[in-house]
Amino acid sequence: MTNNTPLTNNTGLSKSAAPGVANSGLATQPDNHFDRKGLVQIVLLGLLFLVPVAAYFLGHIYYVNLASRITIIAMAAVGLNLAIGYGGMVSFGHAAYFGLGGYVAGISAYHAFNFTPFMTWPVNVPGSDSMLVVWLVAILVCALLALAIGAISLRTTGVYFIMITLAFAQMIYYFANSWPTYGGEDGLPIYLRNGLPGLDTNNALTYFLICFFGLVLAMAITSRLMKSRFGAALTMARLNDVRLATAGISPYPIRLVAFVISAVITGLAGALYADLNGFVSPTMLSWHFSGELMVIVILGGVGRLYGPLAGAVLFVMMETLLGGMTQYWQLFLGLVLLGVVLFAKHGVMGWLAGRERNE
Amino acid sequence: MSVTLLIEQLLNGVQLGTMLFLMASGLTLVFGVMGLINLAHGSFYMVGAYATAAVTASTGSFLVGLGAGIIAAALVGALVELIVIRRLYHRPHLDQVLATFALILIFSEGTRWIFGSSPMRLSPPSWLTGFVTLPGDTRYPIYRLMLIGVGITVSIALYFLISKTRLGMRIRAGESDREMIGALGVNISKLYTLVFALGAGLAGLAGALVGALQSVQVGMGEPVLILAFVVIVIGGIGSIKGALFGALLVGLVDTLGRVYLPIFFRTFMPPSEASGVGAALAAMLIYILMAIILAFKPKGLFSAHD
Amino acid sequence: MKKITHFGLGLLLSSSLVTAHADDVKIGMITTLSGGGSHLGVDVRDGFMLAIEQSGRDDVNVLIQDDANRPDLARSLANEFMQRDNVDILTGIIWSNLAMAVVPAAVRQGTFYLSPNAGPSDLAGRMCHENYFNVAYQNDNLHGAMGAYMREEGYERPIILAPNYPAGTDALAGFKHLYEGEVVDELYTQMGQTDYAAEIAQIRASDADSLFFFLPGGMGISFMKQWESSGVDMPIFGAAFSFDEILIKAVGSAAIGARNTSLWAYDLDNEANHRFVEGFREAYGRTPTLYAAQGYDTANLILSALDVAHPDDQGAFREALRAADFDSVRGEFRFGPNHHPIQDIYVREVVEGDDGEPTNRLLGIAVEDIQDVYFEQCQM
Incomplete structure (x- = not known):
């Protein structure tokens, strides 16, 4: 036990806002483990694509839907990873955006199904059963909410940031829980899955491919973003915001934009999740779900492009397999998580693909 | 509304506040001294309540049960610190959140495995049942008055512990400069275990006392944990004074909001709607309060680290 | 009778190993066995399994999964039962919000759902379905x-x-x-x-x-x-x-x-109830709750319908359920036009x-x- 090691990095004292996620790599740095890492990544993504396709043609629809679920949760975690891993903003409230995206899909479908307008004043806004409309609205709503929450929360750092994001998510959770119009705690069913022009979204494989496309797109955006000047600034804001400031760049707007993009990705995943389940409820907004998303990000490896995917695969598989074995499955889930955090410091991807940097 | 109702609600708010303080003081100490964010603090609350219920049932004495509850929570806390928590001190907050989240799952399901799914029986002892009549013909339960008394006693004891004893001196030293006390030759790992066990014991005390008023069941620690976090964030993390102030503020705002918001909405809305809207807003009230305070004071009202 | 407590768990463990005969019946039970409020799910399960055990039938396979009181997990488990295990009947959900997440989609896909507890008003009214039967109560x-x-x-x-x-x-x-x-x-x-x-x-x-x-x-x-x-x-x-x-x-x-x-009391005086309460106390060593009674009735309703038709013959099986020709522990029991009970x-x-x-x-x-x-x- 090296207990007299300086611990300043963990306190509110440290100026580098981020409760140090310093061991996650710079995306721009050359990679010493390209071969092994590249192989693991290709295998991971390839399996996620091939297994459901094969399952579909063998007639096992269940596994296609399970893969869709993994894909969507991975996408939500990709969003959170942008905030936590790359931006150093430990948000404990990303369920808010996930749930909000879900509610956009649910509320829109509800009005389209009942032929009632969403609002009549000042302009008439009807519901819609088109995914394109739902996604667009989800992006807008989540971006606006994240802008407001981020603007206030980013004034704080460290544990305060963790807790204020949690507080905002709890507000929205309680609101959804007690607001009767859209079902309150009972949630809101989506009778007919929203549609896309030219596609049969009710087909399990088609829907999986839509989700898969969403996930790949989210990962591509994250990757491009982190290779850009913006990404470099965000990384610098995480590692040393004083130096960034001396370069004439204010860290606050950089972080805020990253936070909003992160929320939008998670919100879109929420919209997809609602359509997958045909159902949206306040559980999607609960702090337990925020915690699970964090768990997935850490499980996979913080600040790694493929980390959320690896984490989601592992988490959902554990949930499914353990749940079938014993009614005390959450106990074993907890033990596995504890083991990962204590002994596999760099997550599943760190273990599989080697460390990201010269650590 | 009548004055007696207001007095009673103020007492209720203070009582909720004192119990929140028992939870929050441990959380804030652990954060202040060790820099650890502990989501599993609610589990010690649950352990305290279960141990008290089990021992009270077998010995028939609430006081013996209460003692057992505090000791059990403190012991479990010390054990958890030795096995898990001390590996987390120089880890990022993120790892601490994940590890303690995992501990919640382990404690909740472990408790269910041992004690079963049914809620446990735990009632106040007969000598603490009944009520006293306060001025203005307000009847107030003796047990709740006792809770307020315990809360005040613990606050004073904590004050003396921290400001007058050697242990308190080390805790204060640890809060302001961790490297320093190591250099001074204080056995830090023992200090950390002690502080963690103290926090767990206080949570266990809260769980046992409140358990007699509420339902002793798996997951009982989670709502109070979230409230305790709100308290310490409002008060300023690491500050005992902030925890006390935050606890009373949250207790009063939550209690009064629940009663007076529906009444307020009733002045201009139909009663059934007003009740619903008022209750919904009351549920969000303390989070709104917290967001407002942090928007203006990003480090809470009494930050220890500023 | 000790083995009955392990019966459910044994089924849990073997859920993917069951090699069913062509005319066996598969029932998927999604219920709350962990987290707060799990004693309701445990009692529904135990009551249900007691009835299956008492019937002595070995052609009824019950698969049991825990939903942890989470709607999205319940939905996923329902998919697993319907799409992987091809169950004929779903049952077990405790909470209204979980029922709303699972039931509408399940019955649309042609699976029977029998509710042993929750009875939200939508499922009794505008969202009622011919494959949905509530054996407990409407929430009101x-x-x-x-x-x-x-x-x-x-x-x-x-x-x-x-x-x-x-x-x-x-x-x-x-x-x-x-x-x-x-x-x-x-x-x-x-x-x-x-x-x-x-x-x-x-x-x-x-x-x-x-x-x-x-x-x-x-x-x-x-x-x-x-x-x-x-x-x-x-x-x-x-x-x-x-x-x-x-x-x-x-x-x-x-x-x-x-x-x-x-809708039921353990000291209700009828023969079916005596058999149930005594059997339950003997098997599990505690007095049953109304949830156990509802689980027991649900199982007996299913068994009574299975005597008439296999669920593959949807029309006949549905008619047999509708007839409710079983000895309910709560005395008289019949279904209204929306497949919800009319009862004392x-x-x-x-x-x-x-x-x-x-x-x-x-x-x-x-x-x-x-x-x-x-x-x-x-x-x-």
């Missing part, structure tokens, strides 16, 4: 019956209390519907609230002559304990959801004297039992042949 039944009972007993100024969520507002609406008079006030608490000092003070400050509350699970325990120590002297009434045998044991003396409506609702009082522990004692019938009000909206 017990609250409405208590409203009628309190009116008959001459209470003139009740104050009513429930959590602020759909089942809570429905409960108070259901109560008022059959109480038919004015209530002094209606109070809404937060979902999962643990401290009721504020509400109790308001009740004391009102001039009500009686209290009706709907606070299921742990909320009810907390409320009654705090009610006892507050010194308010007012008779209390509720639905059985706050007064099952397990909850009142946790409440202790504070529950004594409370009256509650239930009883009143019970919590008394001190022979062992000094609180227990329910049957007082009589509150309302005969109660039927929900939503069946007119149902078009099958």
Whole structure:
């Protein structure tokens, strides 16, 4: 036990806002483990694509839907990873955006199904059963909410940031829980899955491919973003915001934009999740779900492009397999998580693909 | 509304506040001294309540049960610190959140495995049942008055512990400069275990006392944990004074909001709607309060680290 | 009979290994076995499995999974049962919000769903379905019956209390519907609230002559304990959801004297019930709750229909379910046009039992042949 090691990095004292996620790599740095890492990544993504396709043609629809679920949760975690891993903003409230995206899909479908307008004043806004409309609205709503929450929360750092994001998510959770119009705690069913022009979204494989496309797109955006000047600034804001400031760049707007993009990705995943389940409820907004998303990000490896995917695969598989074995499955889930955090410091991807940097 | 109702609600708010303080003081100490964010603090609350219920049932004495509850929570806390928590001190907050989240799952399901799914029986002892009549013909339960008394006693004891004893001196030293006390030759790992066990014991005390008023069941620690976090964030993390102030503020705002918001909405809305809207807003009230305070004071009202 | 407790677990473990014969019947049970409120799921499961065991049939495979009280997990488990295991019948869900997540999609895909507990109003009304059968109650039944009972007993100024969520507002609406008079006030608490000092003070400050509350699970325990120590002297009434045998044991003396409506009581005098209560006590060593009774009835309804037809013959099996030709532990039982029960609702009082522990004692019938009000909206 090296207990007299300086611990300043963990306190509110440290100026580098981020409760140090310093061991996650710079995306721009050359990679010493390209071969092994590249192989693991290709295998991971390839399996996620091939297994459901094969399952579909063998007639096992269940596994296609399970893969869709993994894909969507991975996408939500990709969003959170942008905030936590790359931006150093430990948000404990990303369920808010996930749930909000879900509610956009649910509320829109509800009005389209009942032929009632969403609002009549000042302009008439009807519901819609088109995914394109739902996604667009989800992006807008989540971006606006994240802008407001981020603007206030980013004034704080460290544990305060963790807790204020949690507080905002709890507000929205309680609101959804007690607001009767859209079902309150009972949630809101989506009778007919929203549609896309030219596609049969009710087909399990088609829907999986839509989700898969969403996930790949989210990962591509994250990757491009982190290779850009913006990404470099965000990384610098995480590692040393004083130096960034001396370069004439204010860290606050950089972080805020990253936070909003992160929320939008998670919100879109929420919209997809609602359509997958045909159902949206306040559980999607609960702090337990925020915690699970964090768990997935850490499980996979913080600040790694493929980390959320690896984490989601592992988490959902554990949930499914353990749940079938014993009614005390959450106990074993907890033990596995504890083991990962204590002994596999760099997550599943760190273990599989080697460390990201010269650590 | 009548004055007696207001007095009673103020007492209720203070009582909720004192119990929140028992939870929050441990959380804030652990954060202040060790820099650890502990989501599993609610589990010690649950352990305290279960141990008290089990021992009270077998010995028939609430006081013996209460003692057992505090000791059990403190012991479990010390054990958890030795096995898990001390590996987390120089880890990022993120790892601490994940590890303690995992501990919640382990404690909740472990408790269910041992004690079963049914809620446990735990009632106040007969000598603490009944009520006293306060001025203005307000009847107030003796047990709740006792809770307020315990809360005040613990606050004073904590004050003396921290400001007058050697242990308190080390805790204060640890809060302001961790490297320093190591250099001074204080056995830090023992200090950390002690502080963690103290926090767990206080949570266990809260769980046992409140358990007699509420339902002793798996997951009982989670709502109070979230409230305790709100308290310490409002008060300023690491500050005992902030925890006390935050606890009373949250207790009063939550209690009064629940009663007076529906009444307020009733002045201009139909009663059934007003009740619903008022209750919904009351549920969000303390989070709104917290967001407002942090928007203006990003480090809470009494930050220890500023 | 010890083996029966391991029966469910054994099935859990072997759920993917079951090699079914062509005409075997597969039943998927999704229920809440972990987290808060899991004693409801445990009792539904145990009651259900007792009936299967007593029937002696070995061609009925029951697969059991835990939903941890999470709608999205319940939905995923339903997919697993329907798409991977090809179950014929789904059952087991405890909570209304989980039922709303699972049932509409499941019955549309041609699977039968039999509800052993939750009965949200949408599923009784505009979203009813020919493959959905509720073997428990429509959510309003017990609250409405208590409203009628309190009116008959001459209470003139009740104050009513429930959590602020759909089942809570429905409960108070259901109560008022059959109480038919004015209530002094209606109070809404937060979902999962643990401290009721504020509400109790308001009740004391009102001039009500009686209290009706709907606070299921742990909320009810907390409320009654705090009610006892507050010194308010007012008779209390509720639905059985706050007064099952397990909850009142946790409440202790504070529950004594409370009256509650239930669709079943363990001291109900009929042959099926004797067989059930004795069998349950022998197998599990405790007195069954109404959830166990509902699980037991659900299983027996399924078994009675299986004697007539296999679920593959959907039309015939559905008719057999509709006929409800089984010996219900609650006496008479039949389905209304929306496949929800038309049944007597009883009143019970919590008394001190022979062992000094609180227990329910049957007082009589509150309302005969109660039927929900939503069946007119149902078009099958």
